[in-house]
Amino acid sequence: MTHPVPFGIPPAEEKPAATPRSAMVYDPELAPAPDPQGDRRVMRILAVLTVVLIAGLGLAIYVRSHASSTQKNTVNAFLGDVRDRQYTAAYARLCPGEQASLSATAFASSLQAAVRQGHGLNSFTFVSGRSSQLIKGGPASAPVAQADARLTNGQSTVITLVLGSSGGQQCVVSGERDLFK
Secondary structure (H helix, E strand, C coil): CCCCCCCCCCCCCCCCCCCCCCCCCCCCCCCCCCCHHHHHHHHHHHHHHHHHHHHHHHHHHHHHHHHHHHHHHHHHHHHHHHHCCCHHHHHHCECHHHHHHCCHHHHHHHHHHHHHCCCCEEEEEEEEEEEEEECCCCCCEEEEEEEEEEECCCCEEEEEEEEEEECCEEEEEECHHHHHC
């Protein structure tokens, strides 16, 4: 039974139970004041990381474009020698491992046979160079370059050459045998 409250005296209000504080909520009474030096330190670290990232991207783009121009020069020189029927010069652009598996005489006679069949190289255009591609049955990865070619019989084809390095110079590792067909 409730007791009547005398007139004019309000009933006592119950205080709500205190809500437990979560560790994930910022409480200015419990947390230390923010450290402005710490904020500046974080900003400096982020600025340095940003500069390093931009410099790394710039270096990667430079290396990629330099590799591509080296590949383009190698492919243009090799295919130019084949087109101009300078088979000795083209053979000299093969890597030593490829030269060991194919004699200069066999190389030249195979290209001459291709010319007699109308499959000689008439013209070409360097299309692309990739700095690295996995090679089945060969090195783990190697630079690869492609050229669009027009043969003496008017047909078009794509020539893919795998490139390597010997004595500080780029050379053709494989792909030249497609010119024999």
